[in-house]
Amino acid sequence: MSKHYPLLVGASLAVAVLATAGCNPPGARAAVASDSSAAAKSYVPPGEKDEFYLFYSGGHSGQVYVAGLPSMRHISTIPVFAPYPATGYGFDEESKQMMGRFTWGDVHHPGLSQTGGKYDGRWLFVNDNANNRIARIDLRDFKTKQILGPIPNSSGNHGSSFVTENSEYVLVASRFSVPLPKGRYADPSAYKSEFNGMVSGIKVDPANGTMAVGWQVLTPPFNWDLGSTGKGPSSGWAFWTSYNSEMAHDTLEANSTQGERDYAAIVNWRAAEQAVKDGKATMLDGVAVLDPAKVAGVIYFLPVPKSPHGIDTDPSGRWIAASGKLQPVTSVFDFEKIQKAIAAKAFDGDVRGIPVIKYEAVIEGEIPVGLGPLHTQFDGKGNAYTSLYVESAVAKWTLPPWNAEQKKNLNSIVTDKIPVHFNIGHLVVGGSDTKEPYGKYLVAMNKLSKGRHLSVGPSQPESSQLIDITGQKMAMLYEAYTEPEPHFAQILKADAIAPIEVYPKAENQHPKAAWDATQTGVTRTGNKVEVKMVAIRSRFLPDKIEVKAGDEVTIHVTNVEQTTDMIHGLGIIEHDMNVVVDPGETKTVKFVAGKPGVYPFYCTNFCSALHQEMQGYLAVKP
Ligand code: RUQ
Ligand code: CUA
Numbered sequence: 001m002s003k004h005y006p007l008l009v010g011a012s013l014a015v016a017v018l019a020t021a022g023c024n025p026p027g028a029r030a031a032v033a034s035d036s037s038a039a040a041k042s043y044v045p046p047g048e049k050d051e052f053y054l055f056y057s058g059g060h061s062g063q064v065y066v067a068g069l070p071s072m073r074h075i076s077t078i079p080v081f082a083p084y085p086a087t088g089y090g091f092d093e094e095s096k097q098m099m100g101r102f103t104w105g106d107v108h109h110p111g112l113s114q115t116g117g118k119y120d121g122r123w124l125f126v127n128d129n130a131n132n133r134i135a136r137i138d139l140r141d142f143k144t145k146q147i148l149g150p151i152p153n154s155s156g157n158h159g160s161s162f163v164t165e166n167s168e169y170v171l172v173a174s175r176f177s178v179p180l181p182k183g184r185y186a187d188p189s190a191y192k193s194e195f196n197g198m199v200s201g202i203k204v205d206p207a208n209g210t211m212a213v214g215w216q217v218l219t220p221p222f223n224w225d226l227g228s229t230g231k232g233p234s235s236g237w238a239f240w241t242s243y244n245s246e247m248a249h250d251t252l253e254a255n256s257t258q259g260e261r262d263y264a265a266i267v268n269w270r271a272a273e274q275a276v277k278d279g280k281a282t283m284l285d286g287v288a289v290l291d292p293a294k295v296a297g298v299i300y301f302l303p304v305p306k307s308p309h310g311i312d313t314d315p316s317g318r319w320i321a322a323s324g325k326l327q328p329v330t331s332v333f334d335f336e337k338i339q340k341a342i343a344a345k346a347f348d349g350d351v352r353g354i355p356v357i358k359y360e361a362v363i364e365g366e367i368p369v370g371l372g373p374l375h376t377q378f379d380g381k382g383n384a385y386t387s388l389y390v391e392s393a394v395a396k397w398t399l400p401p402w403n404a405e406q407k408k409n410l411n412s413i414v415t416d417k418i419p420v421h422f423n424i425g426h427l428v429v430g431g432s433d434t435k436e437p438y439g440k441y442l443v444a445m446n447k448l449s450k451g452r453h454l455s456v457g458p459s460q461p462e463s464s465q466l467i468d469i470t471g472q473k474m475a476m477l478y479e480a481y482t483e484p485e486p487h488f489a490q491i492l493k494a495d496a497i498a499p500i501e502v503y504p505k506a507e508n509q510h511p512k513a514a515w516d517a518t519q520t521g522v523t524r525t526g527n528k529v530e531v532k533m534v535a536i537r538s539r540f541l542p543d544k545i546e547v548k549a550g551d552e553v554t555i556h557v558t559n560v561e562q563t564t565d566m567i568h569g570l571g572i573i574e575h576d577m578n579v580v581v582d583p584g585e586t587k588t589v590k591f592v593a594g595k596p597g598v599y600p601f602y603c604t605n606f607c608s609a610l611h612q613e614m615q616g617y618l619a620v621k622p
Contacts, residue, residue, distance in 0.1 A: 042466055042478040044071040052430060053492045054443060055124055056464075057107040059485025064110060064126055064137065069430075069441055069491060072466055072480035080135045080144045081105025081128050088569065088579035089144070092587040098147045106130040109226075109488040111161035111170065113209070117231045117435035121497040123209045124490065125161035125170045132157045134170060134202060136209050139497050141582075148211045152285040153180050154198045159224040159240050163433075165231050169214065169269060172200040173240045177221030181285045191249035195221040198289075199240070199267055199299070215276040216289045217267065217299055220352050221247050223256070224265065226310045226375065231435060232317025234335040236270035241308035241322055245351075257326060261303040263356070264311055264322055266338065272298045293353030300342060301351055303359045305331055305366075310375035314384065315435050319364065319399055321384060323373035329366040330373050330386050332400060337362040365402070365410050369395040370417065375488075377429035379469055380437035383415075387424040387444065393417050394427060394444060394467065396474060418474040420465050423448040429469065430491030438493065442467040442474070445486040453481055462486055501564040503584030510586035512556035517541050529593075531555040535568035535581060537608045540601070543616030547593045553618075558586040569604030572618060580605050596622040 044050055050068025058065050062082030067074050082104045083090025090099055105128035113123040124137040133149030134157060151157060151172065159173030177195040179186040186194035196218055203214035227240035245262045248255030272290055275281065280295045281288035292299045304311070305324025312321050320333040338357065340346075346361040372390025378399070379385070386395045396416040398406070406412055425447040430438035446452075449463030464486055466478040505515070514520045514532040520541045523530045529551050534541040535558065547553055559568050559581035571578040575594060579587045603614035 038468075038475065038477045041468060042070040042072065044068065044073070049494065051494055052438070052441070053494060053497075054428075054489055055110050055112075055492065056443075056445065056482060056489035057110050057126060057487040058483050059108065059487055060104065060106045060130070061484060062105040062107060062128075063483070064107060064124070065483045066142070067480070067482070068494075069443070070466055070477065072464070072478055074481075074483070076142060077483075078137055078142055078144065080107060080126060080137065081131075081133070081147070085578050086580070088581070088587065091577060092579045092589050094588065095144070098144065100147070102131050102133075104130065105133060105135075107487070108158060109161055110490045111163040111433075112490045112492060113167040113204075114163055114434060115166055117165045119431065119434055119492055119496060120167070121492065123167075125163060125211075127157045127160040127172070129156055129158040129175060132174075134161055134172065134211065136211060138209070139492075139499065141500055141503075145209070146211060148202065148213070151200055151202075151213060152287050153182065153216055153289065154200055155182070159199075159227050160202075162227050162229045162238060164229050164238075164269070165235060167204050167206065167209075170202040170204060170211065171227065171229060171238045171267075171269065172202055173219075173224035173227060173265070174198045174200075175223055175225070177223070180218075188249045191221055192247045195249075197221050197224055199224070199238075199265065200287075201269055201272060213287050215272055215281060216284075216287050217272055218289055218291050219265065219299070220245075220354075222263065222265075223252075225308065228311055228313045228320075228433065230313055230317055230335070231315075233339070234313060234317040234320070236268060237335075238267045238269055239311045239313065239320055239322075240265045240267070241304055241311045243307050243309070243325075257307050259306070261306060261359070262308055262324070263301040263351070264304045264308065266300045266302055266357070268298055299354055301354050301356045302333065302338070302362065303348075303356065305329055310373075310387075312376040312378070313433070314378050314399055315380050315432070315437055317435075321376040321386070323369070323376065323386060325372055325374065325389065328368060328371050328373070330369045330376060330384075330397075331366050332364045333362050334364045334400070337364070364400050365407070365413070367397050367410055367413050369397060369414060374424075375426050377427055377432040377442065378437055379429055379439035380431070381439060383469075385427060385429060385442055385469070385474075387427040389423055389425065389447070392422045392424060392446075393419045394424065394442065394474065396469075416473050418467060418476060420444040420446055420467075421452055421463065421479070422446055422450055426486070426488045428489040428491055430493070438491065440468075440470055441491070442469045443489060443491070445482065445489065452479060459484075501583075502562050503582060505560075505562060505584055508558070508584055508586060510556065510558070510588075512588065513558045513586040514541075514556070515558065515560050522546070527551050529553045533557040533570075535559045535570065535603070535614075536561065537566065538603070538610035538614040540570070540603075540614065540616045544619060545616070546619045546621065548621050549593055549596050551593045551620075552590065553593050554588060554590045556586055556588045557581055559583055566607060567605045568607055568614070570601060571604040572601040573599045575599065575618075578604055593618070593620045596620050 156175030
């Protein structure tokens with residue numbers, strides 16, 4: 001039944017197509033909704049609120065951005081891997097420590113925590129491709145609470161954050177391979193024999209979300225790409241594609257596109273967890289690592305279309321859709337067939353002891369979606385939506401099971417296509433990775449959105465488009481600027497969470513918090529000066545701090561307000577210092593007093609009619 005579609009074009013030509021695909025998608029129908037009904041559908045009048053949160057990754061800005069849906073209004077920036085003076089992140093001791101020695105990160109894929117295969121509104125996990133880290137944002141206060149990493153034995157944390165059904169793990173796969181343990185030197189020409197990739201299980205504490213590296217599975221030096229976790233019949237499993245099963249170490253655009261197919265990894269993470277408990281792992285850089293050549297049943301390979309990118313599990317957990325950038329099809333695999341194939345050992349040999357599952361034994365169909373398919377999302381009503389990078393479009397198609405007619409003509413499976421502007425990367429449908437997607441909206445996150453906004457010079461504004469998916473045909477509703485660099489996103493129903501707006505005083509555990517004038521003060525020990533400070537409308541207590549040049553000054557500033565949006569900042573002139581303290585919060589800043597002189601400090605966050613008067617002096621004596 002599954003006819004094999006020919007390769008799009010020869011590899012190098014395909015690469016040229018990928019590189020030059022331009023602004024005029026073939027066969028595009030009128031893209032812009034000109035009727036006012038589209039505008040009305042995304043219009044949220046002043047004073048009214050959106051129905052959904054859109055959490056989108058900020059790529060190499062290192063941040064996560066929050067917008068409302070359907071308005072697409074940017075409503076918040078959550079600093080994660082880079083300093084953000086607007087909230088003082090990266091200036092106080094607590095956040096500085098969390099960021100470690102890095103001042104940036106590369107955020108690609110946010111993943112919401114789940115319970116029972118549904119979003120539970122507790123945490124948002126995001127990866128850092130650049131420094132092999134993963135962070136947890138608490139949705140109680142929209143703040144970054146933990147940054148884990150660099151993850152040992154792992155290089156290029158691109159293949160995450162994939163959260164399991166009950167947030168047992170956030171799963172991670174390495175984009176790059178390096179000689180292990182890290183720090184060992186081997187020439188890249190010895191790539192095949194000396195380099196390795198890794199899949200990691202990052203354990204999440206169900207009580208408080210604290211992450212720790214659980215275990216790892218060693219892999220050949222493939223470049224692992226996007227993944228997804230299983231549910232229902234595929235519960236306990238996870239999937240990743242790879243784009244370099246050729247194991248090329250140079251000129252990847254040509255050398256990693258030689259094979260007709262690449263491999264996806266199918267990982268039984270429950271079996272990995274058990275094998276580690278059974279003592280089958282070896283310690284490497286402090287982590288229990290499983291070698292699949294010695295421990296069977298933990299990982300399998302599955303051939304997928306040439307140079308794949310995305311692999312997505314449908315809401316039922318049975319259908320796994322993988323797309324090859326260089327083949328105009330999305331392959332749908334049946335997880336039930338995958339289990340049967342594993343049981344019957346329907347393998348086409350192995351790669352380094354890892355069995356390769358027979359493609360023909362598990363493929364359900366190759367859907368002719370269009371050119372350059374990347375990622376697939378689901379609406380929970382039996383429809384799938386695949387982003388087409390080369391074609392600059394989104395294809396809508398029907399998930400199996402199919403009737404005899406449909407099976408005979410898989411072209412009929414593709415029920416709609418809508419052009420986007422331009423060259424879409426990710427797309428997101430609310431709850432697509434859960435058992436119960438919201439459907440309703442699809443956001444297309446475009447990579448090369450040339451000329452979509454007023455020109456602001458060579459750095460073209462990035463763009464995302466809001467598409468209504470409630471009808472038979474997709475309908476373009478709205479287009480909005482999105483902060484660079486938009487990658488994946490998550491959509492969460494607004495009423496699924498109730499963020500706090502004030503930190504209750506009773507919760508403040510900071511040992512140096514000061515709540516009234518009697519608790520404030522300046523203490524000196526040698527050349528160390530410690531200040532306990534209160535910030536309240538509209539003054540600092542104390543508002544004069546006397547130190548000597550070269551002193552190490554520590555200020556613990558408590559915002560004693562218990563009122564929503566009563567936020568104070570503390571900016572110190574010429575000391576590169578600014579913190580912003582939320583109501584009920586205490587933050588600690590540390591700096592070395594500059595050369596003798598008097599340095600005013602002031603409140604940086606507008607707080608009252610007398611905000612401008614909220615100031616004081618750091619007097620530095622010779
Ligand atoms: S990748 S355009 Cu970093 Cu998510 Cu697919
Ligand atoms: Cu306090 Cu402005």
